[in-house]
Amino acid sequence: MSIKMEAVTKKYGKDYALKNVSISFEKGRIYGLIGPNGSGKSTALKLITGLAFPDEGSVSFNNQTVSRKTSDSIAYLTELDMFYETFTVQETIDYVASQFTDFNHEKATLLLKEMKLDTTKKVKTLSKGNRGRLKLVTTLARDAEVILLDEPFSGLDPLVRDSIVKSLLRYLDFDHQILLIATHEINEIEPLLDEAIAIYYGDIIGQEKVEELREEQGLSVLEWFKQLVEKFEGENK
Numbered sequence: 001m002s003i004k005m006e007a008v009t010k011k012y013g014k015d016y017a018l019k020n021v022s023i024s025f026e027k028g029r030i031y032g033l034i035g036p037n038g039s040g041k042s043t044a045l046k047l048i049t050g051l052a053f054p055d056e057g058s059v060s061f062n063n064q065t066v067s068r069k070t071s072d073s074i075a076y077l078t079e080l081d082m083f084y085e086t087f088t089v090q091e092t093i094d095y096v097a098s099q100f101t102d103f104n105h106e107k108a109t110l111l112l113k114e115m116k117l118d119t120t121k122k123v124k125t126l127s128k129g130n131r132g133r134l135k136l137v138t139t140l141a142r143d144a145e146v147i148l149l150d151e152p153f154s155g156l157d158p159l160v161r162d163s164i165v166k167s168l169l170r171y172l173d174f175d176h177q178i179l180l181i182a183t184h185e186i187n188e189i190e191p192l193l194d195e196a197i198a199i200y201y202g203d204i205i206g207q208e209k210v211e212e213l214r215e216e217q218g219l220s221v222l223e224w225f226k227q228l229v230e231k232f233e234g235e236n237k
């Protein structure tokens with residue numbers, strides 16, 4: 001199982017969100033797509049799910065060009081949630097379960113407990129953090145081949161962030177899934193990552209195995225990212 005972006009360019013009007021981007025993702029690995037706000041992370045995820053299409057280049061999932069149908073095989077946590085305000089937490093779970101054949105009720109029950117969510121509460125009464133937790137439950141409970149998380153920590157306090165990192169490791173099926181996390185919160189996800197991909201205003205400026213970064217170059221992902229940005233800025237003055 002793999003995802004491939006080949007020479008992908010995506011423009012919004014005259015502005016480039018992605019410029020000639022080529023990256024690929026293999027199963028059993030955890031990738032971090034890291035970059036500042038507006039660098040093209042969400043655009044890359046939308047192209048992978050078939051919710052947007054490239055202007056140039058191609059995106060494929062298991063060697064087939066991505067289409068709207070691809071989103072059935074991908075659990076995608078977006079920045080915005082689309083919950084019905086009047087539903088309870090349980091009704092929300094049941095609704096998501098009815099939409100996806102890969103929804104795993106057992107996982108959902110465990111995750112709900114772990115995230116300490118009261119299933120009888122209405123969505124509209126949830127705090128921002130608990131809404132974020134519910135979003136994670138509905139995404140991680142799917143046995144999808146690919147899990148894409150766009151800024152999964154946004155609005156969550158540091159204690160919850162830690163427990164989310166742990167849940168991610170516990171609920172991931174390392175033999176079969178690809179996990180791709182897009183975020184500007186580099187330090188939070190560093191312990192999880194196999195590979196880091198640095199994106200900077202539409203350009204992929206680096207890709208590295210995190211273990212090699214640490215052991216061979218003695219760098220944290222953040223330090224590596226800062227060096228890449230300096231080099232890139234120097235070369236593109």
Ligand SMILES: Nc1ncnc2c1ncn2[C@@H]1O[C@H](COP(=O)(O)OP(=O)(O)OP(=O)(O)O)[C@@H](O)[C@H]1O
Nearest residue numbers: 012015016017035036037038039040041042043044
């Ligand atoms: N629907 C859209 N219409 C017009 N411009 C867009 C649209 N979506 C994204 N863009 C632009 O494309 C660029 C990349 O945006 P994108 O949301 O992919 O970045 P990001 O790295 O995910 O940022 P953030 O962390 O702030 O979500 C930005 O300049 C953004 O303004």
